[in-house]
Amino acid sequence: MGGIAVAIIASSDHLTDPELIAVVALLVGWGFIGVGLLAWGSRPDNRIGPLMAATGFAFLLSTAGASDLPLVFTLGQLFGSLFLATAVHMLLAAPSGRLQTPGDRRLVGLAYLIAVVLIVPLLLVADPRDDFGCTECPENLLLVTNNDTALTVIGLVINASAVVLVVGVLVSLVRRWRRAAAPERRLWAGVYAAGVVLMGALVIGFALTSAVGVDKDSTALDVVWGLAMLPLAAVPYLFLFSFVRARMIQRGAMGELIARIRDAPRPGELRDAIAEALGDPTVELAYWLPEDRRWVDGKGRMVRLPAEGSGRAATRVERDGQCVAAIVYDSARGAQAREHVDAVGAAAALGIQNERLDAELRAKVQELRDSRRRMLSVGLEERRRLERDLHDGAQQRLVSMALNLRLARARLRTDPDGADGLLVGAGEELDAALEELRELARGIHPALLTDRGLDTALETLVHRAPLPVELRGAPGERLPEAVELAAYFVVSEALTNVVKYAAASHAVVDVMRENGRLVVEVTDDGVGGADPERGTGLRGLADRLAVLEGRLEVHSERDHGTTVRARIPCE
Amino acid sequence: MRVVVADDSVLLREGVVRLLEESGFEVVAQAGDADDLLRKVNAHRPDVAVVDIRMPPNNTDDGLRAALEIRGTQPDTGVLVLSQYVEEGYALELVGDAAGGVGYLLKDRVADVERFVDSVRRVAEGGSALDPEVVAQLVGRARRDDPLDELTPREREVLALMAEGRSNHAIAEQLVVTERAVEKHVTSIFGKLGLAPAPADHRRVLAVLTFLRA
Numbered sequence: 001m002g003g004i005a006v007a008i009i010a011s012s013d014h015l016t017d018p019e020l021i022a023v024v025a026l027l028v029g030w031g032f033i034g035v036g037l038l039a040w041g042s043r044p045d046n047r048i049g050p051l052m053a054a055t056g057f058a059f060l061l062s063t064a065g066a067s068d069l070p071l072v073f074t075l076g077q078l079f080g081s082l083f084l085a086t087a088v089h090m091l092l093a094a095p096s097g098r099l100q101t102p103g104d105r106r107l108v109g110l111a112y113l114i115a116v117v118l119i120v121p122l123l124l125v126a127d128p129r130d131d132f133g134c135t136e137c138p139e140n141l142l143l144v145t146n147n148d149t150a151l152t153v154i155g156l157v158i159n160a161s162a163v164v165l166v167v168g169v170l171v172s173l174v175r176r177w178r179r180a181a182a183p184e185r186r187l188w189a190g191v192y193a194a195g196v197v198l199m200g201a202l203v204i205g206f207a208l209t210s211a212v213g214v215d216k217d218s219t220a221l222d223v224v225w226g227l228a229m230l231p232l233a234a235v236p237y238l239f240l241f242s243f244v245r246a247r248m249i250q251r252g253a254m255g256e257l258i259a260r261i262r263d264a265p266r267p268g269e270l271r272d273a274i275a276e277a278l279g280d281p282t283v284e285l286a287y288w289l290p291e292d293r294r295w296v297d298g299k300g301r302m303v304r305l306p307a308e309g310s311g312r313a314a315t316r317v318e319r320d321g322q323c324v325a326a327i328v329y330d331s332a333r334g335a336q337a338r339e340h341v342d343a344v345g346a347a348a349a350l351g352i353q354n355e356r357l358d359a360e361l362r363a364k365v366q367e368l369r370d371s372r373r374r375m376l377s378v379g380l381e382e383r384r385r386l387e388r389d390l391h392d393g394a395q396q397r398l399v400s401m402a403l404n405l406r407l408a409r410a411r412l413r414t415d416p417d418g419a420d421g422l423l424v425g426a427g428e429e430l431d432a433a434l435e436e437l438r439e440l441a442r443g444i445h446p447a448l449l450t451d452r453g454l455d456t457a458l459e460t461l462v463h464r465a466p467l468p469v470e471l472r473g474a475p476g477e478r479l480p481e482a483v484e485l486a487a488y489f490v491v492s493e494a495l496t497n498v499v500k501y502a503a504a505s506h507a508v509v510d511v512m513r514e515n516g517r518l519v520v521e522v523t524d525d526g527v528g529g530a531d532p533e534r535g536t537g538l539r540g541l542a543d544r545l546a547v548l549e550g551r552l553e554v555h556s557e558r559d560h561g562t563t564v565r566a567r568i569p570c571e
Numbered sequence: 572m573r574v575v576v577a578d579d580s581v582l583l584r585e586g587v588v589r590l591l592e593e594s595g596f597e598v599v600a601q602a603g604d605a606d607d608l609l610r611k612v613n614a615h616r617p618d619v620a621v622v623d624i625r626m627p628p629n630n631t632d633d634g635l636r637a638a639l640e641i642r643g644t645q646p647d648t649g650v651l652v653l654s655q656y657v658e659e660g661y662a663l664e665l666v667g668d669a670a671g672g673v674g675y676l677l678k679d680r681v682a683d684v685e686r687f688v689d690s691v692r693r694v695a696e697g698g699s700a701l702d703p704e705v706v707a708q709l710v711g712r713a714r715r716d717d718p719l720d721e722l723t724p725r726e727r728e729v730l731a732l733m734a735e736g737r738s739n740h741a742i743a744e745q746l747v748v749t750e751r752a753v754e755k756h757v758t759s760i761f762g763k764l765g766l767a768p769a770p771a772d773h774r775r776v777l778a779v780l781t782f783l784r785a
Contacts, residue, residue, distance in 0.1 A: 427682070434679045438656060447625070448658050451632040460660050468713045506715065 004060075024229055025063050031236035032056025039239065047097030051090040052236060058083035067138070074141040077123055085115035087232065088169055091195040094188065094239075107168045110161060118158050125150040159206055166206075170199045190238035194231040201228030270351050271298065274327060277344050278337065284328040285352065286314070287359040291551065295326065298355065300362025306331075313338070317345040317352050325352045371546040378540050389440055397433035401426045449488050453478045454511070457488055462509055465495050472510040479518065483570045486544055487511065487520045490552070493537050494522035494564040502526025502562055517550075518570040523563045530556035530564075541566070572695050575611050577602035577634065578623040578653075587621060587681055594688040605633035612641055612648060619649040619695035623678070624661065635661055642673065649694035653678045657704040663784050666699070670736070670776035674700035699736030699776045706734040709783040721763045729756040734779045 033056030040049025062083055064076025088111040092104045099105045123142040173195050177185070205228055275283040286295040286303050297303050305326055306312035313331035315338065316323050327341050345352075408422035441447075449457040455474040462469040478484075491509055498507050504526030512519045532538040532554040541564075542552040550568035574596045578584040581603075588598045599615045602608035604627040612620050620641060624634040638650040642665075649672035652665055662675035674694040680702065681687050690700035710719065710731055722730065725746075732742045739757070743750045757775075761768055764782055769775040 430682065431679065438677075438679075442656060447631075447656055448660065451635075452660070456660050460658065463659070463712050464708065466711075466713055468715045 021063075021066070024233065025060065028229065028233045028236075029056045029060040029063075031233065032059060035236040035240045048090060048094055048239070049097075051086060051093060051097070052239065055083050055086040055090055056236070058086050070139040070141050073138045074123070077140065078119060078142070081115045081119065085111035087198070087235070088165065091191070091198075091235075092169065092172060094191055101172075103168070104172055107165060107172060110165050110168070114158060114161050114165065118154070118161065122151070122154045122158065125154065162202070163206060166199050166202050170196065173199070188242055191235065191242060194235045194238050197231040198228060198235075201231065270348065270355050274344055274348060278329060278340050280329050280337065282312075282330050285355070286326045286328055287352075287356040288316075288323050288325055289360055289363060290322070292363070296359050296363045298359050298362075300359055300364070300366045302363075313341075315341045315345055317349050319349040319353050324349065324356045368546060371543040374539070374543050375547065378543065386440065386444070389436070393436040394433040394440075397429045397436070401429040401433070404429065445485075446488060449484055450481070454484045454487055457484075458491055458509060458511065461488070461491055461495060465507070466499055467504060468506040469495065470506070470508045472508055474511050475513065475518065479570055482548060483518055483568050486548055486550065486568055487518060487566065489544060490520045490541055490564065490566040491522055493541050497530065497537060497564075498522070498524045498526060498562070501530065502528075504561065513570070514567075516569060516571050518568045520566045520568070521563060522565075523561060525561045527558070528556045528560050528562050529558040530554055530562045538564070572619065572692065573597050573599045573615065573617040574691070574695070575600045575602060575608065575615060575617045575620045577605075577608035577611075577620065577626065577637070579603050579626045580623070583623070583678075583681075590681065590684055591621075591688070591691065594684070596688075596691070604628060605637040608634075608637050609640060612645065616645065617648055619651060619672075619691055621651045621653065621691060624652055624654040632661070635665065638665060639667075642667070642669075646672070649673065649697065651676065651691055651694045651700065653681070657702065657708060659705045659708045662701055662705045663780065666701075666777070666780060668777070669773075670699045670780065671773040672697045672699075674736070675705060676700060676702045677704060693736060697773065698738075699773050701735045701776075701780075703731065703735055706731045706783075709734065709780070712783070718764055722760060726756050726760050726763075729753060730760055730779065733757065733760075733775060734783065736773070736776050 033053050036049050036051070036053030036056055038049070039046065039052060042049075058079065062076060062080040064072050065080045067073045067076060085108075089099075089108045092108055093099050099108060120142075123140060124144045125147045127140055127143050127146045173192055177192050271283060271285050274285070275281050284297070284303075286297060286305060288295060295303050295305060305314040306328060311331055312328055314326040314328045317325045317327060327345050329337060329341055331337075404422045404426040408419040408426065411419040411422070446457055448460060453475075455476060458471055458474055462471045479487075495507065495509075498504050502524045504524035507522060507524040510519075510521045510523075512521075530538070532542065532552065538552065538554060545552050545566055545568060548568050550566055553565045553567075554562065555565075556562040572595075574591055576584055576588050576591070576598055578587065584601055584603075588601060592598055599617055600611040602611050606628070608620065608622060608626075620638070622634045622638050624632055626634045626637075635652060638652050641648055641650050650665070651674035652661070653676055654661060655678055657677060665675050666673055672694055674690055676687070676690060680690070693700050710727065719727065719730075728746060729742060732745060737745070739750050739753045743753045746753070758768065760766075761778075766778050766782060769778045
């Protein structure tokens with residue numbers, strides 16, 4: 001086909017520089033076809049390849065316009081601008097091969113409309129020999145009547161549509177550029193630039209054409225159209241460059257990645273490196289916190305792995321047999337992408353492990369910040385409750401007692417029996433007030449714990465529970481006060497919950513020393529189904545423990561009882 | 572009867588002293604902390620010491636420790652400990668393996684003058700006085716296959732009063748029954764709980780407490 005094109009051009013009588021044009025035609029046509037087929041072969045699922053090859057063929061087809069034979073010439077005129085439409089299609093579809101927005105789809109539709117449909121009425125009324133000033137051109141076989149008015153109107157419509165198209169494509173390209181992530185920009189910069197220059201040249205071309213008039217020979221016009229061909233000619237080679245570079249990046253990804261990781265990347269850089277290596281700007285890293293059994297992002301915020309069919313996939317990264325993180329990527333990229341993710345993940349495991357520690361630290365800080373805030377509000381709430389209890393309870397009773405005493409004094413002489421009754425009442429109020437104050441004080445801080453330590457205090461707790469509770473282990477020695485208090489409240493709150501919700505027949509309290517931690521465990525044989533996220537009791541316990549770097553675990557399957565376990569650092 | 576009163580709160584100490592003196596006791600010394608108490612008890616050899624559990628120097632359970640020491644070194648001196656809280660553990664610790672000449676009461680009980688004075692007298696005479704709340708806690712403990720379930724409500728009342736250290740006479744008075752009836756209840760209780768019959772004194776208290784604490 002290239003040969004035919006060269007033959008047609010070389011034999012053309014109406015071209016000024018047939019040799020130059022032949023070279024350009026081959027460069028452009030073969031370039032597009034070659035690179036297009038290459039791309040098609042390596043990524044059959046990507047439509048960029050076929051689009052590029054089609055542009056090449058359409059470009060060679062347009063050289064038919066150089067023929068001296070009327071039929072070939074007419075066909076050449078008819079399909080002469082098809083390559084521009086496929087080029088626009090290709091530019092807007094790059095790099096995935098799919099048109100992303102409805103706007104892009106409308107622009108491509110407009111391009112084909114101009115190139116395939118609007119050109120027909122133009123050729124019906126235009127005689128190139130007369131209207132385009134091409135005296136050497138052969139006959140236009142489609143010519144029905146040479147009508148200047150119709151030609152002007154159709155020409156205007158085509159030009160206006162073309163201007164809309166070019167501006168639209170420019171806007172779309174610029175918008176896409178601004179949205180693109182850094183790796184994508186680096187990879188496709190050339191193609192974008194060529195597209196923009198091409199569109200710019202087209203704008204200038206249209207402007208000059210309207211200024212000079214289609215039927216005049218103009219050197220300036222020839223130069224502009226010639227210049228417009230340059231970026232177009234460059235497009236396939238730029239594509240080739242990008243493809244090869246993408247390949248090279250993927251192939252050299254691990255080497256490059258390891259090198260970058262060795263350079264101690266700043267937080268977040270590892271993600272960029274992986275994103276670039278995979279050619280997927282949407283890559284995210286989720287780090288696994290084994291102690292909390294949850295995923296967090298690089299900032300320590302909780303994240304969830306994507307669900308099946310969400311368009312995102314996650315591959316776990318392991319180090320020394322332990323899961324450390326997951327790479328979350330665009331699952332539309334297929335099985336090949338999965339292999340790449342596996343390889344990149346394995347290579348980056350060490351770096352990911354380091355970033356995981358960083359993320360864990362951030363998560364801890366965040367957790368502490370949250371728990372501190374909750375502690376504060378719990379503290380305030382407790383103060384409010386104390387104030388309420390004091391005000392509604394003991395204070396009211398004391399006021400009432402004071403009143404009774406005054407009344408009794410007033411009646412002492414006149415009504416000794418009445419006064420006696422009042423005094424009895426006052427005494428009862430006093431007893432009740434004392435009882436309430438005692439309970440209140442115990443709730444604030446159990447004196448027994450301070451006096452005798454955890455063993456004795458737990459014994460009392462266990463004995464006072466309204467269900468049989470077995471105390472299996474106790475520390476047997478005094479521990480730091482904060483640790484004792486935390487352990488005490490764990491058992492106290494857990495037993496309160498057992499009584500309130502578990503419908504259990506008995507419970508077991510066990511306290512052990514284990515690797516520098518005090519492990520406090522309360523197990524019941526009740527209905528299970530406790531949720532630490534709901535209700536303030538367990539949440540408050542977790543916060544109390546968090547202050548000591550301790551943590552709370554709740555295992556509570558329905559119908560299988562509940563185990564509340566606290567681990568408190570305690571050397 | 573000769574008494575030493577120990578409490579770091581002057582207000583309360585003076586109150587107790589006045590109350591005891593009005594009831595015919597001779598308060599031979601007052602102490603403001605545990606060490607002071609031990610010194611004065613040692614010097615005066617009183618019949619009974621009334622001791623606040625929370626006292627200097629540590630302001631924890633210094634009073635209880637002093638009381639235990641007195642019980643260890645001067646068995647002739649009864650000890651009545653007053654506590655802000657119901658801690659049956661403390662009470663049991665104080666009783667140890669001899670329920671004679673010992674008492675553990677909530678501090679509030681001083682307001683009930685008659686019963687308080689009765690308790691002090693009982694302890695001074697070698698008997699025992701446990702706070703009803705403490706006994707209630709012990710009786711109320713959740714047990715698997717609780718043998719106390721076998722007891723009738725009246726028997727449970729009698730059991731609690733026995734544990735407090737009351738005599739058959741006092742129990743009969745409290746429940747408004749005859750002493751004979753109380754004796755019958757006691758025999759029934761000991762039978763149901765599988766305890767060897769005990770004479771009606773502080774050894775009976777110990778047997779009941781030993782059963783309850785198990």
